[in-house]
Amino acid sequence: MRMLKQVAKKKNIAFWLFLPAFALTVGILVPFGYSVAMSFTNLNLTAGTKAFIGLGNYIKMMKDPEFWNSLKVTIFFTIGAVAFEVLVGFAAAYLLNLGLMGQRIYRTLFLVPVMLPPTVAAIMWKLMMAPIQGVLNYLLQLAGFLGLEWLGSSKTALMSVILIDAYVFIPFCGMIFLAGVQNLPKEPYEAAAVDGVSSWFVFRKLTLPLLKPVILIVLLFRIMDCLKHFDIIYAATKGGPASATMTLTVQAYYHSFRWTDMGYAFAHLVVLWAIVYVLSYFIVEQWKKAVAEVHGR
Amino acid sequence: MSRFLKVVGVIGIAIFLLSAVVFAQEEDLLSYCQKAKINWRAYEGTQLTIGLNKHPFTESLRPLIPVFEELTGMKVAYVILPEEEYFEKLLIDLSSGGGIFDVYMTSPMFEWRYQYAGWIEDLNKYWNDPNLTDQEWYDREDFYDKPLRANMWDGTIGGGLGQGRWNAIPVMVEFYCQAYRNDLREKWGLTVAQTYPELLDVLTKAAELGKKERPPVYGVANRGIKSWSTVHSGYFTAFLSYGQRDLTPDLYAAINTPEAIEITKIWIDILKKAGPPGWPNYTWYDAKQSFAAGRFYEITDCDFFAATYENPNQSVVAGKVGYALPPKGPDGTIKSNMWTWSLGMSSLSKHKEAAWLFLQWATAPMTMLDATLKHDNFNPTRKSVWENPAVIEKTMKWGTKPGEYRELVDAMYAQYGDVAWMPNPDVTTVGDIWAEALHEAYEDKKTVEEALNDAAAKINEFMAKWREKKE
Secondary structure, X not given: OHHHHHHHHHHHHHXXXXXXXXXXXXXXXXXXXXXXXXXXXXXXXXXXXXXXXXXXXXXXXXHOHHHHHHHHHHHHHHHHHHHHHHHHHXXXXXXXXXXXXXXXXHHHHHHHHHHOOHHHHHHHHXXXXXXXXXXXXXXXXXXXXXOOOHHHOOOOHHHHHHHHHHHHHHHHHHHHHHHHHHOOOOHXXXXXXXXXXXXXXXXXXXXXXXXXXXXXXXXXXXXXXXXOOOHHHHHHHOOOOOOOOOOHHHHXXXXXXXXXXXXXXXXXXXHHHHHHHHHHHHHHHHHHHHHHHHHOO | OHHHHHHHHHHHHHHHHHHHHHHHHHHHHHHHHHOOOOOHHHXXXXXXXXXXXXXXXXXXXXXXXXXXXXXXXXXXXXXXXXXXXXXXXXXXXXHOOOOOOOEEEEOHHHHHHHHHXXXXXXXXXXXXXXXXOOHHHHOHHHEOHHHHHHOEEOOOOOOOEOOOEEOEEEEEEEEEOEEEEHHHHHHHOOOXXXXXXXXXXXXXXXXXXXXXXXXXXXXXXXXXXXXXHHHHHHHHHHHHHOOOOOEOOOOOEOOOOHHHHHHHHHHHHHHHHHOOOOHHHOOHHHHHHHHHOOOEEEEOOEHHHHHHHOOOOOOOOOOOEEEEOOOEOOOOOOOEEEEEEEEEEEOOOOOHHHHHHHHHHHOOHHHHHHHHHOOOOOOOOEHHHHOOHHHHHHHHOOOOOXXXXXXXXXXHHHHHEEOOOOOOOOHHHHHHHHHHHHHHHHOOOOOHHHHHHHHHHHHHHHXXXXXXXXX
C-alpha cells in the first residue's frame, strides 16, 4: 500500500513537472496550427466570411507582384542588416577586447541601444532623419554635403531602416562575439607568436575558424530575427515609400490589421515561417559541424 | 526673508484666484448639465474607457472630463495614440472581441466597416429612451446637417448615407482649403491660385523664391504617408473638383479616368516641384507643425489647422496667413472632401447606458462650447457654438481680412464640402491602395497612368465581394 502511494506521489510530481512544458508547447502549437488552418480559408473580419478555399490564398499569392516584391525586400533587408551588424559587431568586439583605457565604460555604453525598445529607437531615428528638421541632415550640411531624404525616398529608405536596425542590434552581436573572443584558447596563439606569423594570418587561420560556432550562432539569431522583422520598419516607414520597405511581415500586417483580410495575411506568414524554418535548420546543421571541428568531436 | 514670504504670498493668492476662476468656469458646465432631465448618478462607480486619437479635439476634451466625473460619480480612463496607431489598436480591440473601449473616436469612413462587422452601437436606441435622454436639453437640431448625416448609414453599399443607423456623434469637422503665407505672397508678388494648373505654377515659383530665405521656405506642405489619409485631404479635394469619384455606382474603381489621370499628374508635379523633401513619410502632424514653424509657403490641407497657425504660442506665422477656397476644376467646379471626428459606442461595451451618458455630456451644447472657446476645438459641429459671440470674436481675426476664415467655413458647410467617399466597408483599404499609387508615381516607379491602372485593378479585386453582396 505504502509503495503504491509512493508511486502515485512520484507520478504526481512528474505530472506537475511536465505541465509547464506541455502548456508551453500547446501555447505555441495551437496558435500556429490555427494560423496554418486559417491560411486555407477566406477569413475576413469585416465581410464575416470563413470558408475553406484550399490553396486559393497560396495560388493568389504566387500571382501577386506585391508578394514577390515583399519577399525581395525581406531578403535584401536581411542580407543588408545581418552583414552590417555582424561585421561591425565583430569589429566592436575586437576593439572592446584590446584592453584600452576606460574599457568598462565603453562596454556599458555600447550596450545602451539594445536596451531601447525597437519602436522607440525607430521613432527616435525617424525624428533625426527628418529631411527638413532632422539633426542628421543638419550635420551633413554642416560638413558640406547635401542632405538626404532618408526614410522619405524609395532610394534611401531600405538603407535607412537597416541603419536603425543596426543601431539597435550591433551591441547584441558585439557582446556575443566578445564572449567568444574572450574564450578563445591561448595555446594556439602562443605557438603562432613563437613561429612569428603575421596577425592577418593568425586572424584568418586561427581566430575565424575557432570563432565559427559563435559566428553561426549570431547569424542564426540575426537572420531569423531580420526575416521576421516588423516593429522598426512599420514605425519608421509603414512599408513605404512605394513599397521600398514592404517586408513580408508588414505586408501581412496590412492585410490583417488594416484590411481585415486575415486568410491572405496568414498565408503570407506561413510562407515566411517555412523560409525561417529551412534557413534555421541549415544554419543549425552548419553550427553542429563547426562545433565538432573546433572541439574535435 | 520677509520679501521672500511676500513673493510666496502673492504667488499663492494668484494661484488661488486663478483656480477659483477655472473652477467657476467648469462649475458653469456642471450646473448647466444638472438642469437636464437625466439621472446622471444612475451609473455611479462605473469606470468607462475611452479610445482617443492624438488630436486637438482630444486636448479640448481632457480638461473637461473631471466635470463629467463629478457630475456622474463615474471614472473615465482614456488611451491616446497617434492617428494610424490609434485606428489599428482600435481595430484589434474590436475584431478580437477585447472590448477595452466603451466609447471611441471614429469617423464615417471607419464606421462603415465597424457597422458592417457589428462593432459599433446604433445610438438611435438610446436617443429614443426617455429614461436616458433629455432630447430638448440636448438639442440635436443644433448640429450642422452635413456632419450629423455623415454619421448615419443604412448599410447600403454605395449609398444610404444620412439614413438608418446613427453610428456616432460629430465633435469636430474639417474641410480642405488653401492656407498660404500672405506676407510672403506680397513680398514675392504671387497670386492666390484659382485653378490647379495655376496652383502648380504659383507653388513652383514659391519653392524657387523660398530657397533664398533664411531658413529656406519650401513650397507646399502636404501629408504623404502610405495611408488612405494621404488621399483624403488636399488630393481628393482636387480630384472632386475635376468631377471624379473614387468608385462607380456599381463599385468599380474610377480613379483612372482621363480626368483623374490629368489632375493626378498635376498633383504629383506639385509635390515633386514644391512639396516637402521626403514627402512619402510626411504625416499631417508634420505638415501642420512645419507650416506653423514658418518653413512652408502654403498648405493644402485641413482648414481647422488655422487654430494652431493663429495661436502665437504655437506658431511663428500667426497673423500672416491667408485662407482661400480650393482651386476650381476645369469647368469652374469647387468641391472639398469633409472629415468629421465623432464619438461612437462599442458594441462590446459592458456599460452601454453609462457610455451613452458620457456621449450626451461630451457632445452637449455647453460642453462643446467650452471645448471650442476655452480649449480650441475647431471646427465646431454645433451651430450655437460656431455662432457664439465669443467664438465669432476669436475667429473673426483669422485671415488677411476680418471674417476671411469664417466665410470659408460657412461656404464649405453651405456649398462646397461633404463626405465624398462612396460608402462601403472597405473604403480605407481603397484609400490605402490609392495612396500607394501616388507613392509609385511620385517615386517614378511607374507613370501616373500605370500606377492608377494597377491600383484600380487591385481595388476592383477587393471590391468584388461587395459587388457580389450588392447583386
